[in-house]
Amino acid sequence: MAPLKSLEPDYPIIDSNFQQFCASHHIFSVEDFLLHDIYALELSTKQHFDSKRLEEGISVVRTIMEGLHQPWLNGMELLQKAQGNKHGISTGYERIDVLLEGGLFQGNLVELVGPSSSGKTQLCLKVAANVAVNNLGSVTFFDTGNSFSPKRIDKLLDQSSEPAKIKTEEVRRRVMDKIVCQSVFDIYVLFDLLHQLKSTLKPVTGSSVQMLIVDSISSLVTPILGSGAHGHALMVSLGFLLKELAYEHNLSVLVTNHMVGAEGGHLKPALGESWKNVPDMRLHVSRDCKSNICSMSILRHPYITAGKAVMFSLK
Structure with missing residues (x-):
């Protein structure tokens, strides 16, 4: 800034x-x-x-x-960004990885949008567990609604596609230690923590953080939107800081966003028009209230057509 x-x-x-x-x-x-x-x-x-x-x-x-806005990127800069961040991180759900042609890519800010109980937090926990099990690096998890569950993470490890990697309690403990969670209930605290994280990601520190998760970002942003221009500018600044962390340090950044009522009784993603073009990728998640069957559809993606969807089982 x-x-x-x-x-x-x-x-x-x-x-x-x-x-x-x-x-x-x-x-x-x-x-x-x-x-x-x-x-x-x-x-x-x-x-x-x-x-x-x-x-x-x-x-x-x-x-x-x-008037805050993201600087324009020319064609060469966009090409370099796409070529420089090809490594995909598996979500732990094969069908989702196929839909996204490799999972969640480093260098991108990805947003999961969906109503309450649609599976957003479960997806975040699954991705975190998958990163840790496959020794891809550590995960920083900012929990804004007391949704993080170590017990659920532990159960997800049992469902890993690589059970041999966690066959002993010592290895299991090491895997769990790679997921660092911190409760955050104030957007200003989140800014402080993100700046602290940014300082640890400097090359000289040799940080191994591969993924940053904020569940949910809308819980912190919605309360300040009532302050008008200041609140919206603060929201956009937060988005750009997350994108900077993703792009400059090759992280995969995953955030969740709830849905609110719209005209005609429909639901729409919270945070409004000022936010919707900030994430590199927006994914909509819904769930059958009578089962664990979920649907994921693409709302926005750098190179995959919007509207493509897949069904998956939320284990």
Whole structure:
């Protein structure tokens, strides 16, 4: 996210005096604004002799936040991205892997959309277990609704296609240790944790993290959307941070999103229009309420036609 100093040439109001005021509140970039209480910041300007100019500067930064968008990529950059992230991570469900032509690819932000009890969390746990069993690396799991279940992970290990890999308790413990879960109930805490993760992913640390899971992202974002432009800008900033982690560090990032009511009694993915084009891949999951039979369909994919679907059993 752009540092405030870099905005000064285009926005003279964001001068050294304004930057110094912001620095006194530990604000150095547009993202820092997103993570700050703007109302409290506006109140603090009253203590300064140049309060009107500071208020104007805050208004300008808020306008910049409203216009946040992902930088355009040219054809060569898109091709390099596709060629540089070919390694697929199996979901643990063969039919889903076939549908996605290899599973969940590194370097991509993937979103699972579906109503409550549709199997989104089960899929996240299955993918996490599969990554750990096959020694692909570690998994960072951010749980926003107390949905993570170590016991369920343990049972999923028994259903692994590679039972020989977990034949002893010592190996089983090592597999479980590769899945690191942390409860997160606040979007600002999530930002802090993601930045911490980003610092550990620098090449010098030799981090082995291969997958990041946020279940569910909508639980944290929905409450702040009521704050208008600030909330939407914060949501988009979160999406871009997740994409940056995926692309720059070749992670597979998986998030879940619930559904809300729409016109005509239908359901639609939460988070709205500002979010729908952020994920590289959007997958819709539904479940037969009388059985464990689920359906997955593609809503958005870099190179597979939307609408393709598959049925699978949620074990």
